[in-house]
Amino acid sequence: MSTIRTAVIEHVGASDFSASTGTGRRIEFGDVEKGFLSPVETVLVALGSCSAMDVISIAMKKRQAVEAYRIHVRGDQRSEYPQVYTEIEVVHEVTGRDISEAAIRRAIELSATKYCPVSAMISAGATVVHHRYRIHSTGAQAYEAEGEVIATGPYARPDVIADQEERISGSGSAPG
DSSP states (O other), X not given: OOOOOOEEEEEEETTEEEEEETTSOEEEXXXXXXXXXXXXXXXXXXXXXXXXXXXXXXXXXXXXEEEEEEEEEEEEEOSSSSOOEEEEEEEEEEEEETOXXXXXXXXXXXXXXXXXXXXXXXXXXXXXXXXXXXXXXXXXXXXXXXXXXXXXXXXXXXXXXXHHHHHHHTOOOOOO
């Protein structure tokens, strides 16, 4: 079964547009000098938000005491047309008491390779997406850690990467 999503984009003047989604939300796009959103900028926001929703959900299921969570997304956009992102970096910054580095790494990996459709769509194209983390763990054994979990793309669907990794490792464990 599939889900159908819809949007109507209406010209409102100059290079400005108003988008209405099938769920009744409105987004204004246009000249960034006038305070409008750039469509390409919103790709970064969509990727970060999609991944964040997955990671926080998985972290909570793994009983991680997350006190603060922030996603930093940076994209390198080529200057030639079409001006696609060639590389995107998504950094999950997690702060909390006795945070498990392994649990956060696994949550990010699952989002990048299995659950986040925005990541899958971007990684299937010309873009390399680096999925990283930065942990600030407080508590009895406080520590700081950072690193890269996985790089997806270019021209590789994360679900295919996950299937290959499962065959190699022989495991297919679900989140939780």
